[in-house]
Amino acid sequence: MNNTQEIRAQYDADTITVYQAYGKAIALPATKVNQFAPPFSFQRMTWIKPSYLWLMERSNWATKPQQEFILGIKIKRAYWEYALSLGVLTHPDLAIYTDGLDWEQKFSQAKVHIQWDPERTLRGAKLQVRSIQVGISRHLIEQYNNEWIVAIDDLTPLTRKISQLKKQGKYKEAKQLLPKEQVYVLPDELQKRIGVR
Incomplete structure (x- = not known):
């Protein structure tokens, strides 16, 4: 049985928040x-x-080297969905691609890569739900940087606070501080293209 694959995110009418981790010099x-x-x-x-x-x-x-700073990046939802519309999965899902060759040809030309990985609990356990990560290729990075981004927030202090509460066994308090994510619903055609199920 396939795991559920869905986009869970913090978003509003115009933006969606995505996350990246960097070292100090970039962040x-x-x-x-x-x-x-x-x-x-x-x-x-x-x-x-x-x-x-x-x-x-x-x-x-x-805590990993060059990932000590957590950024919450608000990007315009229109560009998020544009990126997904260009996406090709990192593996040949035969529910989407005709065969391995069809996938290979699409993947080699893709400007956006899409990968589904197990979602995690606050304690780090794997869930049956898979979450999306989206690879923006060098062909689109400048557009991403110049046009898609609305704001970049430093979530490092929040992250350290949640992590400290976890270490103290205060999971209820830690959970209350997590970003409020909910299922992000896409048009049917776009869901099929990227394997939402």
């Missing part, structure tokens, strides 16, 4: 001007994730 300047600048690389794919807890698992609660 702090970005929060001041709501844009990225070198040493952020504009020549490689950058991955954005609307699941806060998934990024916590990836960054080990902002």
Whole structure:
């Protein structure tokens, strides 16, 4: 049986918040001007994730090298859905692609990569639900940086507070501080394209 794959995110009528983890040299300047600048690389794919807890698992609660700062990046929903419309999965899901060759050809030309990974609980356990992460290729990164982003917030202090509460066993208090994420519903055609189920 396939796991449920759905987008859970914090969003409003105009924006959706995605998360990235960086070191100080990239993160702090970005929060001041709501844009990225070198040493952020504009020549490689950058991955954005609307699941806060998934990024916590990836960054080990902002303790991995060059992932000590957690950024909440508000981007325009229109561009988020535009990115998804260009997306090709990182594996050949035969419910979406005709065969492996069909997927391989699409993937090699894709400007956006889409991957589904197990969602996590506050304690780090895997859930049956899979969350999306979206890879923005170098062909779109400047547009992402210049046009998609509305604001970049430093969520590092919040992250450290939640992490400290976890260490103290205060999971109820920690849970109350988590970003309020809910299912983000897409048009049917777009859901089918990226494997929402």
